[in-house]
Amino acid sequence: MQATTQTPNESSHNHLSKPNKKLSALKAKQARRKYHGTSAPDPSLSISLDVFVSFTEFVKSSTRIFALIGAGVSVASGMPTFRGEDRLWRAHEPSDLADSDVFDKDPTKVWWFFSHRMMIAQNARPNKGHMTLARLAEGKEGFFAVNQNVDGLLERAGFPGKQMAKCHGSLFSVKCSNATCGYVKDATYPVCPVLTLPTEVDISDPAVPLPTVERKDLPHCPECNHLLRPDVVLFGEAIPKPVLESIWNFQKQGPIDLMLVVGTSCVVLPASMYVQTARNSGARVAMFNIEESGEEIGHIQEGDWFLKGDAAVMVSEMLKGVVGQVRA
Numbered sequence: 001m002q003a004t005t006q007t008p009n010e011s012s013h014n015h016l017s018k019p020n021k022k023l024s025a026l027k028a029k030q031a032r033r034k035y036h037g038t039s040a041p042d043p044s045l046s047i048s049l050d051v052f053v054s055f056t057e058f059v060k061s062s063t064r065i066f067a068l069i070g071a072g073v074s075v076a077s078g079m080p081t082f083r084g085e086d087r088l089w090r091a092h093e094p095s096d097l098a099d100s101d102v103f104d105k106d107p108t109k110v111w112w113f114f115s116h117r118m119m120i121a122q123n124a125r126p127n128k129g130h131m132t133l134a135r136l137a138e139g140k141e142g143f144f145a146v147n148q149n150v151d152g153l154l155e156r157a158g159f160p161g162k163q164m165a166k167c168h169g170s171l172f173s174v175k176c177s178n179a180t181c182g183y184v185k186d187a188t189y190p191v192c193p194v195l196t197l198p199t200e201v202d203i204s205d206p207a208v209p210l211p212t213v214e215r216k217d218l219p220h221c222p223e224c225n226h227l228l229r230p231d232v233v234l235f236g237e238a239i240p241k242p243v244l245e246s247i248w249n250f251q252k253q254g255p256i257d258l259m260l261v262v263g264t265s266c267v268v269l270p271a272s273m274y275v276q277t278a279r280n281s282g283a284r285v286a287m288f289n290i291e292e293s294g295e296e297i298g299h300i301q302e303g304d305w306f307l308k309g310d311a312a313v314m315v316s317e318m319l320k321g322v323v324g325q326v327r328a
């Protein structure tokens, strides 16, 4: 685990001046009254009303919001996380399959792996976490998200494309394997008829033989005739420069009011770097994640919100005072 050294950032609390105590108590009371009833957090989620109210008010007053969105938000849609028991595909680690060297040697196997993932993602539906984040983005032009997920669910929920950096690419796009060609195209499952998964067996089971596909029958680039490949960032590959530039552009445009970390740990790189950059520009941080480790706690600072639980549930619950209750 890569941890960063974080120093308390005084500027992150500058906007919380020291108001008259009586006035702030009165305001808090009024706010609490406003959020009682339908807008109060679900009692089963153990979110305190004070936390809910402080977060709601802060989001409403924020104009520049930066989010890092990870696999945890798609768990409620049935997407595999490739962790724990979900981890292996035909007894392979995903890192052994989503690898450009492996694609060069055995493109058919890599295409089956990604076709399987495409099929699952295409059959999945955006959940209320995706919908809530999309509604927030529609309502706030200054909301920009780095989306680590390749499942397309946030896009299908209506999250505006210009406010999102797909840092790991998308399952629903193919590109030419010839780096100098530049051909890219939207795709749906199956990418071509020969890559249709058999319906009666599960090809992620190593006991099931993979259907044979000749290299010549795999999808080829219409411009240079090299093989097409999934437009995802494979292990060992860098995040494409235009994607990084869109992130830097947002960061350069001004101070960030609020950083949301949804469905991913904020301890590992690059999450820790994004969080630190946001803190340095004065942001308060809200984390929504099922996991909570000692290290995670170490990264929480005064003024942060940490919501432990299913990320889709927690983010939709905590933002319903801003975007309303969404239905998935």
Ligand SMILES: [Zn+2]
Pocket: 176, 177, 178, 181, 182, 183, 221, 222, 223, 224, 225, 226
């Ligand atoms: Zn090409």
